Every structure is written in structure tokens, then in C-alpha cells.
Amino acid sequence: MSFDLPPLRNPRRTIGDRTFDFSRNVAVMAIVNRTPDSFYDAGTNYALEDAVAASLRAVEQGADWIDIGGVPFAPGDPLSVEEECERVVPVVQALREASDVVISVDTFHAEVARRSIEAGATVINDTTGLSDPDLAGVVAASDASLILVHSRAQPRTQFARPQYDDVATEVRDFLQSRVEQARAAGVPDERLFVDPGHDLNKNTMHSLELTRRLDVITELGLPTLVALSNKDFIGEVLDKPKRERLEGSLAAAVASILNGARVVRVHEVAETVAAVRMTEAILGLREPALLKHNMSDINER
Template identity: 60%
Template sequence: MFLPQLKYPLHTFSGRSIDFSRRVAVMAVVNRTPDSFYDAGSTFGLDQAVNASLHAVDAGADWVDIGGVPFSPGPALSWREEAERVVPVIAKLRAQSDVVISVDTFLPEVARAAIDAGADVINDTTGFSHPQMAQVVAETGVHVVITHSLAEPRTIYPRPQYQDVIGEVREYLQRKLTHARETGISGEKIIIDPGHDLNKNTRHTLDLTAGFSAIAELGYPALAAVSNKDFIGETLDLPKQERMLGSMVAATMCIMGGARVIRMHNIPESVQTVRLIEAAAGWREPAYQIHNMSEVNPPAHR
């Protein structure tokens, strides 16, 4: 198991602190969109989105990521309409839980509205595509997830080409880290994400999964967003609703390579996966120990 030397292991959010040198955070995905990648709009309603968020917390999620616009190509949505989707969910969830809350957006106006409603993190899957986003993060002092992607937001990027996908993603993230720090974002507020499947084909994403340690070596907590993605479906020839087991394997590979946040749909299974890895690493105790513990489970009389 690769243990990255984190520059800032302890991260403090509004209601919780996470020591990423000894923890892997499970981030639950809740999309308030009618055309979301995985749930096909089942959490588009406000009550459904809030309930899904609270159920994820009850199932052990450390973090809830709320989105109002999918990453996939499509027509632009005004920032006001996007904010109207995510802000009420954030506000209601914050009123009921101290869970870490992120908003999945690339628009600075949405980011500000989400922060005002109680969001702890801006999850920008476009790598600061909007020039004002880094400034918003710096001014408000929230966390940010810096993600590798190449296309303009919600546009097609046909047949992405890399000579060295791991090296190129790493170099991109290093540039963005430099930009973030120069803008005034504190290092203890930064998470990095190599962007599984984002402007990458299945071979590229498999290489990133197997070589995740090269991303974790940058010294910032690294996020792996692998849940039910196309690279799993194409590798195993499975539709979206049958990719849960592959998602757990991919998440485990990334954690063993140094990932410290996993972005997932299947929360109970993800929490079990993380807790077993943490226990094997010596970061947490088993729930109980009876097996071959003679003082607890004495041998039967012969």
C-alpha cells in the first residue's frame, strides 16, 4: 500500500476534520439534474435530493457532493438556474448534518451562492476553466478539488491523445496547483483529482487507476472518481447498473495507490470497502474480535 507524504495531512472543514494520513473519505454523489449520468434524474426533485444526501450520511458517507449540471456535453445552463438546483439542497443538508458538503460546479457565481448556503468545498471538474473561480476559493477560504480535464465545459473532446497519460495529467495538476497557490489558496485547502474518464478513453483511465501513486506523490490528498464509470463498463462489458463490484475494485486499486477520497454512488458498499482497508492498514480497530481469541471464544471441550 502506497502511503503518500502529504504536505497537509489534516484538513478542517466547517463541521469536521479529516486526517488524510490515516483516513479515506467516502464522498457520496447526489445530482439534482434530470439527465444525470447514473441515477437518470431520480434525485432531481428537491426532497429526493435532500433525502438521498441524508441517507448517504446515515450509511457512513463522510462527504456529499451535490451537482446541478452533468459533466457530459449539453446546452449551457445559466448560473442562476444551476444555483436554484443546488443551493436549496446544500442549505437543507447543512441544517441537518455536519457532513462535508461540496458543490460540483465550474461557475464562480454558483460557487459563491453554494458557499453562502453552507458548502465547504468547490469541486471544479474543469480545472479552473473560469478565470475567476480560483479567486472565489481564495477569498472565501473554502476547500477546492482541482481536476484534470482538457475540453471546454460541457463540450465534446473527440479521441483524446496522450503520449504519457500519467505524466501529462501529473504535469497539468502541478500547473494548476501553482496557479492556485499564487492566487492565494492555502495548501491545506486543496484536493487533487486526475479525472477518471474525463477527456480520456478507457485505456487512459485504466493506466491512471493502476498508476495512481504518481498522482498521490504530488503531496495533496487525491480523489478518485471511479464509480460506475464507462471505463469499468467497457472493460467488463457491463451496463451502468451492473458496475458496482468493478467500482469497488477500482476504488481499492486507487486507495492502495494513495487515494484519500473516493467519489461513489453505492455508499454502504463503499464504506465497507474503505473500513476494511483502513483496518488492514492499522488505522482503525475491527468492530470486534472473537475469532481465535481464546479468552473470548474458548475452545470446545474435546
């Protein structure tokens, strides 16, 4: 059996000081949330020094990319632009001074995006699919890239019992429309990524189907990001709390890579890097770090 990887229109990407060939590379994006109520770490990295330390630790563990967030996706009270900037911009500045790693900011506000890019962010990760009509224009006016994520609710609002006739096709069509919107604002294809938004206004069966049919999303020809790490669909499949979903998260990540994902957004960096690099080698995209076993005239122990 062979895996037919999706063709990409612009596989070679320069993001800040780093270059990726997504026809041969899978990028590992580490999550650093500077919020008191984050989904996974519940405020562990809320202090500025903790958020910066977590970012640098992820770089040491092999992360290619750090995604910094100041507002959870979950429903809740809105956060002002000023407060969101106070949370994320200092982390971006400190990390940029210390590393050439790709830095993205998870925001749906155009003004937060603008200030983050000025501070050194090289990607904006919009989990609301351009709910702010000015955001794409801000990205277009810079050298930054843009991640377009599928979700259906207005930011931070409830969306009970989501219904889809064909979740993969409907998500693809939504993303295609947002790609066209971003292009119209001046963001070229070579700076666009798409994300089907597992669990975002979707139930467990929807997220499983999106993983299984990810090829429908990768047909768009843009690098596809998957944000699966420790999500509720994994917890419901395995009946595990958030802190016990690593194995399920790794399995979902590997399945997604085999179906064409090219960026994986994760909490546990070292474990994911190992799984991703092994998957790349199985696909023939990466050479082994060593080649010694049964390569000499005697058997090595």
C-alpha cells in the same frame, strides 16, 4: 508485501465542522446529482425533496462527504448560473441545517461557487480545472476547500479521441499547473485536493493506466480524490451496463486506495463504506470494530 502510502504535506484537514487525518483516513464522498439527465440516476434526485432525502440517506449509510451537482459533465447545452444555483443552493441549505457532513458543490462557475459557500458548502469540486479564472479567488476569500480535476475540453463540449503520450505524467503536470494557479489566487495547500479525472476526456485504457499509476498523481503531496464509480471504463472492462458495475467500482476504489487515494466519490455508499473501512484495516490505518475471534480460552462459534 507492504504498501507505501504517499507522504502528504498537510494530511490533517478541518473541513467545516469535521476533521480528517488523511494519513490515516479515507473519506467516502456520496454523489447527489440534481439534474434531469445525470450520468447514473437519470434524474432520480431531480426534485428538491428527493435530492435532500438522498443526501441524508447517504449520511446515514456512512458517507463523510456529500457532493451536490446541478450540471452533468457530459457535452450538452450550457445551463445559466441562475438555474444552476436554483438546483444546488436549496439542497446545500437543507442539508447544512440537518447535518455537519462535508458538503461540496460540483461546479465550474465562480458565482455558483460563491452562493453555494454562502449557503453552507465547505468544498468546491471543479471538474474543469479552473476554466473560470475567478473561481479560485472565490474559494480563497472563504474558508472552503477546492478540488482541482483534470479535464481538457471546454465545459460541456465534445473532445473526441483524446491522445496522450504519457497520460499519468501529463495529468500530473496539468494538476501541478492548476495547483500553482490556485495558490497564486490565495488558496493554501491545506485547502487543496487533486483528482486525475478518470474518463474525463480519456478513454478506457487511459483510465486504467491512471488507476495503475496513481502514485504519479499522489507525488504532488496533496490528498488525491478518485471519481471511479460506475464509469464507462469499468463498464467497458466488464461489458456491463451502468447498474451492474458495483463490483468493478469497488475493485477500482480499493486499488486506488492502495495506490494512495484518500477520497473516493461514489454512488453506492453503504457498499463502498464497507470496502473502504476494510481496506483501511488491512493497511493498518483502522482498528477492527470488534476483536473477539480466538481471543478467549474457548473457541467461539
